[in-house]
Amino acid sequence: PLSFELYADRTSASFYLGAPARQQEFLANTWLSTYPESALAQASDPWHTLQPDALSLVDLYSPAPYHRSMRPHPAITPWRQLLRLCTTLTGDDTLFSQVIFAPARHAWHHNVAAILHAERSLGARSPQGITSSPANASEPMFAAVMRIGATTTALAADIAAFTGTFTADGMPFLYRTMQDFERILPKQDIIGFLRERTTHTSGQLLTSSNLATFVHPPDRAAGERVRLTFVQGLPVPQTLRQPGMPLGTNTDRGEPIRVFQPAQQNNKNAWLIGASRKGKSTMLIQRAVHL
Numbered sequence: 001p002l003s004f005e006l007y008a009d010r011t012s013a014s015f016y017l018g019a020p021a022r023q024q025e026f027l028a029n030t031w032l033s034t035y036p037e038s039a040l041a042q043a044s045d046p047w048h049t050l051q052p053d054a055l056s057l058v059d060l061y062s063p064a065p066y067h068r069s070m071r072p073h074p075a076i077t078p079w080r081q082l083l084r085l086c087t088t089l090t091g092d093d094t095l096f097s098q099v100i101f102a103p104a105r106h107a108w109h110h111n112v113a114a115i116l117h118a119e120r121s122l123g124a125r126s127p128q129g130i131t132s133s134p135a136n137a138s139e140p141m142f143a144a145v146m147r148i149g150a151t152t153t154a155l156a157a158d159i160a161a162f163t164g165t166f167t168a169d170g171m172p173f174l175y176r177t178m179q180d181f182e183r184i185l186p187k188q189d190i191i192g193f194l195r196e197r198t199t200h201t202s203g204q205l206l207t208s209s210n211l212a213t214f215v216h217p218p219d220r221a222a223g224e225r226v227r228l229t230f231v232q233g234l235p236v237p238q239t240l241r242q243p244g245m246p247l248g249t250n251t252d253r254g255e256p257i258r259v260f261q262p263a264q265q266n267n268k269n270a271w272l273i274g275a276s277r278k279g280k281s282t283m284l285i286q287r288a289v290h291l
Helices: 021-034 079-088 108-125 153-165 178-182 187-196 208-212 280-290
Strands: 002-008 013-018 056-061 070-072 095-103 141-150 166-168 174-177 204-207 244-250 257-262
Touching: 002 079, 013 021, 056 153, 056 178, 079 095, 079 153, 108 141, 141 153, 141 208, 153 166, 153 174, 174 178, 178 187, 204 208, 244 280
Parallel strands: none
Antiparallel strands: 002 013, 002 095, 056 141, 056 174, 070 166, 095 141, 141 204, 244 257
16 A cells, blocks of 8 residues: 655654555656655654554544535644644654555446435435435545554544544544554554554545545644644756766755766757746856856
8 A cells, every 4th residue: 555654753844755665656757647746755764763662543444325415614734733643752752653555456436426326316215314415426545544643642632633634525534543453453553554554444435536625735724732843845866966067956855966967968959947046047157157
């Protein structure tokens, strides 16, 4: 499966994208095409550094049939509210969130369209009533699990309360807690499915717009209580750091890096596109000086 994850302590937070090796390039390209102002950097698995003695945990699942849409209440990004919980962390405690998802393998959107059509036809006789917020059957669908936890039991009540932010057809999401899992699984198995990004919860089917509620970079307002470092631009590829025709210096990532056009890629014509103060004029001057 694919994953979008948050790991935060009292003062800082980091976000991670995860995928099997064969899907990493596809996920990275999809992410950057959707959020071109963001940047990705290789990182080790954050679970390798966590050795929790205690855990708070909730795995969310929808109380409504899959043809009904999920929505947050209020209808804003959840990251700001979730990061506020970091102010109650102490010592080395960590707050984490895992959104685990995979494209639906079957044509569930046909089922959604058929169920909604049946509801409209039956009207008041529909066994499950009339859907007030139907899923958009024209969007791609994903099997997904949302999980929130902390390496301390002190946040258990706060995390459970946070789950009320999400509803499906007017009903708050249900969830399974650490206590529910401990009734049937030893603690090492629970830590195991956290590290392996698997689940013992039914999860739900989400449309791409529903999934985007969780899978997106935070805005700057989300960092009002904890430190979030927002980088700009993409990292300079290694091929553009080699000696060649100098183009300028990239400082978007906080470190000045000289950028070169590889000598073997010299061209007679160029079309320069970019926002103001992004180095177009500097590049022309550098080319003229070099020639």
